[in-house]
Amino acid sequence: MKNYDVIVLGVGSMGSATCYNLALNGLRVLGLEQFEIPHDQGSHAGQSRIIRKAYFEHPDYVPLLQRAYENWHDIESKTGSQVYFPTGLLYAGRSNDILIKGVRESAEKYKINIESLSNSETRSRYPQFQIPEGYEVLFEPDAGFITPERAISLFVEQAKSFGAQINVKEKVISWTREAGIIKVITDKDLYTCKKLIITAGPWAGKIIPGLSSSLQVTRQVIAWVNPKQPQLFELRQSPCWMIDDESQPGMYYGFPILPVDKFGLPAGMKLAYHYPGVPSDPDHVDRNPSKEEEENLIEALHRYLPAGYSSTHVLKTCLYTNTPDEHFVIDFLPNYEKDVVIAAGFSGHGFKFVSVVGEILADLATKGKTDLPIGFLNAMRFEL
Template identity: 45%
Template sequence: MVQDAIVIGVGGMGSAAVYHLARRGARVLGLERFSIPHEMGSSHGVSRIIRLAYAEHPDYVPLLRRAYALWRELESEAGERLLIITGGIDAGARESATVKGALESCSIHRLDHEVVDAVELARRHPGYRLPRAMVAVLQPDAGFLLPERCILAHVAAARKLGAEVRTGERVLSWAAEGGEVAVTTARDTYRARRLVICAGAWARTLAPQLQELAVPERQVLIWTAPLKPERFALGAFPVFNMEAEEGRFYGFPVYGVPGFKIGKYHHRCERVDPDRMERACRPEDEAVVREAIRRYFPDADGPALDMKACLFTNSPDEHFIIDFHPGHPQVAIAAGFSGHGFKFCSVVGEIMADLALEGRTRFDIGMFRLTRFH
């Protein structure tokens, strides 16, 4: 049977793409080389931040508004909570890219926000101990998603609509043949009118054009036992995105895993092969984030409860890649989410369904086109 679409990769982006394709009545097959969910890619770790005051670029905000609405729809479909609002903090020096970018997005899109100094932030949220040179942009709509549950919810809803999702099936190759695409796995060859590649850190092995445009990087997260747990409890501690002297950090209140969670963007700047990456976490991994905990969140400086390695897949400018394959218009690619993509999964899934079924999308994805690199 010829499918309407095949989706390679059923993680955060791919699960949403399968769901939105099925929602429109398409015959869709999702192919995942691991389990659903799994801890080999970029969509695990209990929580993923979602925020509206988007420092990276104000053009992301309309996509985020749609993403929030779609996450709420998925919650209703699944009958469970997937998005938890905590409020959010974008912090740094007043002239930092993080603070200026967050304020620009707030201004352009008229987002509710407040700017406070480090003293006032600590008064309201005692878990924070930022230096006096920093300020914080507080935006009430930020929070976090539960990534594993989100993926399972998308897949369950897609299957209910008739989608087929196969796990433990690695894609070996694909080829465009006339008006169709043939996808060969270790088990079989499947055919479809359209192909959607959402393979995360493995995308560049399926589209060589991405070799230097979607580069995997090892990332490490840590959960610690707070010395004063009440200061990092849900409701007391907003999620954060912080630009500091040591780099850019992000973190979460206690939820699920009973600890304070923190990570550093571009943890140790390790470009990796995802099939050979070291998954075990080392003392030097902990040292990178432990320094920030001690300086900025000293009441969270208890013993490590857990550490996990995951992957970023970085584009050169750290903006997404969402486009058609340059040589095959029946193939659409979503890649290079550069460590800030999961919050957009719901809307990216909708966009990929648009591209696959209609050849266009109502969303402005101009800044994500591959042509910007040429």
């Protein structure tokens, strides 16, 4: 039997940074991942994830984001690898709708630099956008995107260099806790540890007792398209964007075209619709997007970025794990004292937090507390 200080169950987004923080602190850590690292079956595939600070979802996230930005800079400067790309972010929507209202509220509360652009300023600075009359436009200069696969690989490489053991293609079947010892059974072996951290993404409901009824996994569709005028959407020209469409509950968002020689495939301009998609079992996902899902994205381009579409390059799928209030769960698992830590339900907006969640989870497991304000993400708000 192999014994560790901490086992991290699931080495995707949150698990990779957690393994890194634990190993950096000299812990004997085992990371268990059912697939390769990274992979395209969970929540982290697809080249890019928006990072922003004026958080429309809730101002309480801002202190965590401030720390996340610091930690992204820290891992970049320690390794000499770039994972954060500042492009700025253009927000558009009705003043009283959730996006613009929420961005303003967080920006005011935390004095985040936000520019307000008139329609004519938007047209002259960003002629690729066609913003409807009556929509308000805000611009966050310090926002941009993170490269998820590269960030995960970087954290895992660093974790290993500090002595972490990371096992891939090894699936955790079950775990138990008896007399303060945690046993983890996989499809290959049996391990024990003092502390268990569960970062299982879309599979969290299957491996965390009591959580399944509070988590809904949905299949999301991402498109890479070839614009009619690609020069308008190149990385140096174009910001990331989020548009709160008044006729529907969700938001459209997109990225500049990322050069293949630097970012790899797929080529083209990426966009998606931020709203829970088709409910799915993570082990049986229909990976074929429907014509309707594709058309929803193309119509948004015709409406808001008319030079942004000539043909679809490729469509892919990815999974959200949604909580009822769309806020994360980061806490000790109730009824397991402080021996089991969980991080789940990132509801389609978690990646930008990876660098701070790794620090928080490592602190919870090793010190029994974190100095960062995560009370609003407690597990007790759901019935476990």
